[in-house]
Each structure stands twice: as structure tokens, then as C-alpha cells.
Amino acid sequence: MDLEAQRSKTLERLSSIAQSDRISEKAKQRCAGIHDRLESPVLVGILGPDTQEKQAVLNELLGLTVLPRDGPPISLEVQAGDAPYTMLKLADGSVDEIQSYPTATFLAQGADFAAITSPRCAELHCEFVLIECADSVDELREALEWAGTRIDLAIWCTQNWAESERTAWTNSAERVRDHAILVIRSDASEFQDQSVFSEFAVTAFRGPADTQTVGHEEKGLETQMRALIAEAREQDLLSAELFLRRYDKLAPDLAIDASTRPAAVETADQPYEKAQGELGKLFQHVRVKAEKLLSICADPPEDARALLEEFETAMSATADLLGSLPSIEKEWPHLHANVLDAHDLTVLLKFEGRQEHTLQCARLLSQLRDETERAYLACPSVGTSEGARIQ
């Protein structure tokens, strides 16, 4: 079953549960919330101090020139709709509109906000909001705070990752930073602060300010954004599935797993929920690796060494991820030790390099997946955050 079909099926189930008497009022509300989330497109926030780049990025992601080249800086949103349309909120409170994408002259009326409608949004499964702000810590922070409760994916446009940006960014909500792309308008070789790369899921260099490059990089950015959107949607679907699993015994087995989103958003400051979020990340990771590798094992290649190498790479990535999830060792020491043991054994098996070891590696990985899943499902608030609060 493909994801879209699964999505509509899940939506149906959620609707039917919301109408049944089997669940509490609170759970119904939660159910409605999940339903809404699942139905609504992913909201991409385009942020940062580099106005020109933000507008260029928006055009590229939409795949057409929505914003005119020489338009003024302006905050705006792009929503799904049947035809191009722009509404301008003028400074005096009045509204102006045209049945097309905005032109430079139309925008030049001194508006502080534009609402654009584009058919492209439906295809991309996402909507955009572009926030205009000056390059100061306060303004950047304000923009991030606003975005923090709304957007699902952040794209930060910068030229030199200035101190003000760093400060604003590191103080923003974890939820924003979890799924973020950094777009840098300078040469990779001239960019100083390499430490920033680890903060973002994706970093794209787009040439120095005056020689804006287009071409394959542009496509790369769009592809990467699509991947992140797909991931975000998958996670929404997952939290819905987990919710269903709890409230609807008829729900199908998990087709996709673990999400960190509910825990991270709603109760980021509660240590146990933070740990649970980390466990979710680990589970998601192990699940994806297991799915991929076990499917290869079903039809193993001739060269056992290559497959063992894949197992080792996957397990090393898992061990690395574990290193960045400090709560797991505290909350689930057994699981922590088992991940490392499985990693160690996989490494040794790889270097021994025998054909029969692939089976052993596969067993290790699926055991690990099952164990992580058990730990994750045993968490009190998986799928519904009231769980933890009520208990």
C-alpha cells in the first residue's frame, strides 16, 4: 500500500473514531487535531536575513517565478489554490488584490503582507511562509518565535551566518531546528563557520552573492526539501497510526513508525518526554535501516562482503546516532548496551567476512528493531500526549 492510500485510509479511521463513543472527549479533541495535521499540507518557513535569497529560494521551490525579480522585501504566505491570486494588505489596513502572481509595481504599494495562492502547493504538498526581517538578533528571534509554533520545516537563508543569526537560531524552539535547511549564498571555501553544518539537516552553498548560480544546485535544494517534507508527512502519518493503535484495535500493523514530533512540540521541557523523543528518533532510524537491509537480505547479492559492509555502515550510523541521544543511556541502559553490542558484533563479523555472517547480522538488526520498538511502545504517552499527563 503506498503512503497516499494509507494516508486516506488513516484519515477515514480517524474520522470514524472521532464520532464513536468509545473514547473520551479529550481523546476526541486529540483525534481531531491529528486528523487536521494529517490533512493539512506541510508549512515551510523561509527565514533568515538574506531577503534576495529568500525570494529566490521561494521561486525555485515553487518551480516558477511567483515573486518578481526586483520586488521590495515583504513578508508573505503562499497557499494552495486553483489559480494564481495575490492579496495585499496595505499599511493603512485596506486590501488590494489581483488574479495573478504579484508584479513588482503591485508589490511596491508599500504593503506589509501578501497572501498568494498557487496551484503548485497542492502538488508539492506544502505551503510557504516567507518572513521578512532586519538582520538583528531581536527581529530574527521574533520571526523564529512566530514561526516556532507554526512551521514544519525551516529554510534559513544566509550570506555569512553572522553572530546575530547564530544567537537567534540557537535560542529558537527545538521543533524548528529539528527539520531545517541552511542555504548559504557564498562560496563554500569562503565560509568560515563550519560548525554550523551540524546544526542543519541539509546545507546548500549557492555561490557568492554576485554570481548567483542556478542549475543543478537548484534542483538539489528542491529534492532535499521534498525529502524533508516526505519525512515530516510520514511522521504525521505515524503519530496517527500510533494513536489508532491505541484506540482502535482494528488498526493495521505499523507500516511506519516512531515520531518525535508530539513529544518534542508539546512537552519539550519534560525530561522523560525528551527521552521518549530521543527513543523515537532511534527507533525511526533502526526501523528504516532494518527495512532496507532486510529487504536486501531476502535476495542477497553474490558478494557477501558488500552486504556485510552495508550492515556495518548502518550499525555505525546507529551507534553514532546513539551518541547524540544522551537520555537513552539514562532511561534505557539495557537498550543502550544492546545497540553497542550489536554494533560491535556486526563490525567484527564484517571483518571476518564470511557468507553465513550476513544472516547473523540480519538477525541482530531485526532483534534490535524489535527491542527498540518494544521500548518505544511501552512509553506512556506514545501516540497521545495526554497519556503521560493523565497518569
Place this chain on the structure above:
Amino acid sequence: MTPSINNTALSAFGALAPLQEELTQLVEKLEEIDKAQSRASGPKARDLLENIREFEPTVTFIGQVKAGKTTLVNAMAGYPDLLPTEINPWTSVVTSLHLTAQTAGKTDECAFRFFTNEEWENLLRYGGRLGEIADRAGAASEIEKVRQQLDELREKSRRRLGKRFELLLGQTHRYEHVSRELVRRYVCLGDDFQPEDNLFSEVTETLQNDHEGQFADITKTADITLTGASVPMPLCLQDTPGINDTFLVREQITLNGLRGSHVCVVVLSAQQALSTVDLGLVRLVSSIRARGIVIFVNRIDELSDPVAEVPNIRTGIQDTLARFGGPKDAEIIFGSGFWAQSAVADTYDALSDASTETLLRWTRENLEEALASASPQEVVWQMSGAPALGEAIAERVQAGPGNHLLQRTRAALTNLHATGQVVENLQSPRRDSLRSANLAKSEFASQIEDIKSQCKSALAADLAAAAHSFDQRAESAVETFVERALADLATHLQQHDTQEVWTYDPVGLRVLLRGAYQAFVAAATRATDARLADAANAVSACLSELVGDNTIPVTIRPEPAPPAPAAVELGGVIALDLKGSWWRRFWLKKRAKDAYVAEFKKLLLQEADALAHQIKENCVGAHCTRLERIPADFIDQQVAILFDDRTAEAPTKDVPQRPRRRPIPTRN
């Protein structure tokens, strides 16, 4: 003779210029502070200046015997005939070429350090690492064999250097000039000497005899400083000895060289690039991150068809590295030190026909348009791969130690400004009275002490936790490894006769320990950065309060934590690596079939534990000790100028230079 330099526009390290420029800018700013103003920030500025002036990135060349390492080093340095290339592979000298463009106030010089008594004794009495291993394995007869060989070695040295050669141990010979002959006397092992050379003279006075390789037996390191070199910034090129020696002494020396190194160039020979014979080499670099390594496949001048052969060689190398736990994704550059040398020495006209033919083929394939109008010398130089290697080195220096120095100095500079303003502010007449200021100051001092002890103990706890995690991981890795190896041994014994030698590659163990160490480093760095940020925030708040003016917030920026040393210990040989005769004899020792498992279990555990223990002590422990002090030191540096009594006095004009290490009279 002064080594001839011929570097007309051929500089391998031009790509370091941008880094040097940035450093120069910082130096200018610091000098301004040092000269112009406040007596308060002067000393700190001078420390920062000193840091920059002493900055000398080290590039270590290691390689197969006969890979042409020294020829390459000479060419890269721009001194085509400086180090002897026909060196006997038995030498154990690490030669460091300190290159600097500077000429004012500096002269060429060199220093040759001999083994200390202790090192020599350790080598002779215990047979170095091999003795250690044999001892652990309880192979008494092996130790005896090692001893015999060592006795021979000692006799040979005595013949060369005279009866009292042991008196030389621990000494350092220094010269205020550099010559090829001088270098050869210490780092080149020539033919055996006639005994009469030493019959009539004290060994320390035989220098006029001027023999090649006279001191090579006992020379441990050679440091050669060359001024006026064609480098944008000071740079050290380190030529290491080969690694496959009987007693594993040179291996230790090479490992120690790698410990302090910033970039490691692995020189391979194109004719036999990385066969299984060179696993020692893979092992040696396996502890270093791929980012710190460049692989240079040398001697492509000897390939008949480099264009066709190079891709295969590349795949072969990558395959070997992956299979034996070497650094994946290391950059591989192809070239010829010989061509580079002929370009530098301007002797490329004299290349042999075969070499010229190869050069032409290679050039046709790789020549870029930009070079179409270049001089033949420039083309040969480009094709030799030396400039590409220099660029790769520069890139790594820039991204690693260079970036760290820049970041650190920049943060320190900002902080210097911030604290300087605090001092100014406190001294301004607007302050209520000196007394209240003093009061605030003593209050401030106690606050700072509190912050210091808090940061220190918090970091100590973090580091202890990280070290504990390492211990656990290492312990479990050793257990898993021994289990696996014994399972393999059991299978072997089931399937084969005991005459069939069993071996088990310990590469997996190294990979596991490396992983455990990297996890430790990541955790320790995270903790240190976090505590430094805490410290910076707390000090900022304290200083703001001291100034007592809300409109002037004081912001102190944290400095980046220092990088962790590579776990070079992982490169050391353990018994399981010895797949030759030694292992064979150990295996074939008569024992009951049951005894194999027990005996090998003991050996495996000991070897694996020894490796884990070394990393624990030398890397984890040492790094913790180093990091623990950092927040307190950082805080001290920030507030020192507030407590500095000298702030009241006039600035001293002449700052005493740091004494240079030169305790021993120089020779001529």
C-alpha cells in the same frame, strides 16, 4: 655546502596564503593593542601574538619503503637534494624540516637528538615492543632470539662510534648552519666503518672525520630549520622512518610523530600500491580521521601507461582500505616526486626517455587549458602532483588547526576588547568612589571564584562520565572481540589439523576501540563547549554587574575547545598482527588440543586489554586532564586584567623574549 634552493615560482604551499593573510590581520590588530594602549590588555595580547607566531602546522609523511617519500619531501620543501634519498631503510630517524619564509632574525640551523639512555636500554634489554609482546605471550625462547640480534646491533654501534658511545646517549648536537653533509652524518646509514676510525679518539671528538651516517644508529630525531623557504607561513614537514622493523622501535617513533601531526601524507608506490604487505601502513593511519589524511601515489613516472593504470590503482587502494579498516574516503592524489624534484631542480631536460614518454601521456590526459601556455618547468611541476598535494595539505591545515587558531584568537580578541572596556569604565571619573569600586571588585573576585569552581566541577563530572562510558565500551568491545576470535579458533580446530596455522585479524578490535574513542571525544567536546559557554555567560553577567551600568552590557565569548589527539596507539602492533614466523612458531608449540583455546584466550585478552588500556591512559586520560583545566583557565584569562597589579604601573617597554631552547653549545 648550503643546500641549493631552486624555487622559481614553484611553491607547493601557495594555498596557505589566505590563512596567513587572516593571521596577519589578527597579528596587526594585536600589535596595535600591544603597542598603543592599555597596559592592561598588553600582556594578554602578547600571549595571543606568541601563539600565532609559534603556529607551525606539521605534515607527517609516512610510507612504504622505497615509495620515494624523501624525494617527495625534498621537492615539496623546495630543496631538491637536502635529505639523502638513498637512505638505508634501517634508520630510525624522524627528520623534521621547519620551513619559514622569514629571514630576518633567523638563521638556518639544525639539531640532532640521540636516543636517551632509557630508550636505548629499553630497546637493548627488553627488545622494544616485540620483547613486550613476546613477554606477554610467555615466549621465552623468542625473547632470547631478540636479545641475540640486539647484541649484534650493539656491537655494530660500538664499532661505529667507539667504546664509549653510550656517553652520547641523551645528547643533542646543534649547528647554526645546515648542509647536506651534516645531515647525512646523522640520518644516513652508510657502509660499515673501519674500526680504526674510532681507535684513537674520543667518540665525541671524531667529528672531523665527517662520515656519512656516523651517528645514524643512535639519532632519534633531526630538526632542520630552513629560512627563506618558499612558504607563505611556517610549516613543518616530517619525514618518518619505514615501519617494518624487527623490534618495532621505529614503529613507535613513527606513531609518536603522528601524534603531534596535523596532516598525514601516506606515500605509496604506484608499482605496488597498497598490497596486503602494507597492512602495517593501513593500521598505522587507521586511527586518524580521513579528513586528516592524504594518500599520495608516487612514482607514476615508472608506469608505462599511467592513464589506463591509475583508475585501477585507485580502486585497488580504496578496496584495501575498506577491507582492512583503513580510513574510508581519504583523498588520493597521483604523481611523481621524481618529476617534482626535476622541476624544482630544473633538470627535467635530463629525464629518461621512458619517463618523458610517461610524462607526455599523463600530460595529454590531464593538461588543463590554463597550463597550455605555461613553461615546460611549470607543466612538469603541475603533472608531478606536488602542487595538488600541497593544496590538499593547505586545505586540511586551514580547516583544522588553522581554523581553530583563528576562531580562538578572534574570540580572545573580542573578549580583550570587552574586558578592556570594563577596565576603562571602572577607571573613569564617573565612578562614585574608588572605595566602592574596590568593594565591588572584591565581591566580584569571590563571584568569579564561585563560577570557576562550579564550571570546573561540572566539567569534571561530565568528563568522568564520558571516560566511564569509554571504559565500558572498550571493555565490552574487548570481550566481544575475544569471544568472536575464540569462536573462530574453535571452528578452525574442528576443521583443520593443529599443523594448520590459525590467524585472526585484529582489525575489528581496532575499529571498535576507535569508535569508542571517537564517541568519547564527541561527548568530551560537547561537554567542554557547553561548560565554556556557561563560563562565558556567567563571566559576562558578573562583569556587567561590576560595571553596574545597564546600558553597557559586557559580552564574553567562549573559545572553542581544543581538538582531541588521534589515538595513535591503535596503530601499534599486537601479537595478532604478527602473521609471520613468530606467530607460526607460537602456534606450533606443542600443546594438547584443549589447551589451544585456553592459551589463546589468555593471549587474546592480554593483547586486546593492552591496546584498550593504552588508549585509556594516553588518550582518554590525557585529554580529560587537559580539558578539565580549560574553563578555569579561560575565566582567569578574561578577568586577569582586572586583578593585574601592573595596571597601576607604567607599561614596561621591553618585554623579555621567551628564552629559546639552546642549552647546549653549538658546533661548527
